[in-house]
Amino acid sequence: MNKEPDRPDFASTLFGGSTCLRWVVGPFALISAVMFVLPGFFALLDGETTKGLTMLVVGLASMLLFLAVVAGSRFPWAARVLTGLVFAAYLWYVLDTWLIHPKPLEAGASRGKATPWNALCGLLVIGCPCLCYTFLGRLTLSAPEPADDEMEDADADDFDDAEEDDDIEEEHENTRPTDIPSR
Numbered sequence: 001m002n003k004e005p006d007r008p009d010f011a012s013t014l015f016g017g018s019t020c021l022r023w024v025v026g027p028f029a030l031i032s033a034v035m036f037v038l039p040g041f042f043a044l045l046d047g048e049t050t051k052g053l054t055m056l057v058v059g060l061a062s063m064l065l066f067l068a069v070v071a072g073s074r075f076p077w078a079a080r081v082l083t084g085l086v087f088a089a090y091l092w093y094v095l096d097t098w099l100i101h102p103k104p105l106e107a108g109a110s111r112g113k114a115t116p117w118n119a120l121c122g123l124l125v126i127g128c129p130c131l132c133y134t135f136l137g138r139l140t141l142s143a144p145e146p147a148d149d150e151m152e153d154a155d156a157d158d159f160d161d162a163e164e165d166d167d168i169e170e171e172h173e174n175t176r177p178t179d180i181p182s183r
Helices: 010-017 019-045 049-072 076-099 117-134 148-172
Strands: none
Touching: 010 148, 019 049, 049 076
């Protein structure tokens, strides 16, 4: 039985659980992918490397979002790669504001200002859950508890396995050494 692992409601709704979300986000993500990739290639051809690569990465993220929302069961890796890209973007934001272009911490600055404090808050609130989803396939560190019906199914499977083992043992007990074909 190929069953997807249980995910928190937000993740299962976002990555393929809602038909409405599939029809609203899917086309927008596909159009965004095309609208970012094409100018990205042209920017690379014009020699604007940073602008072109940034647009290509955003186009890739849009395509991954499209695959995760529209066909998440066929492309289960798309959501994980997308959340890995989000974590990498926040990590880069932190490194950029702290080390590459150092700025003062400014803990009380507006949320729209690029400060190390805002970058760190974004990494903790958005980046870390994305990293968790990238590696674990869920938004929490703790494993989901099995539902009651899953426990009953597991117990029933164990009982069936025990009966099969007994049947196999009985077959071997009733077999004489002469019944076993030689090589």
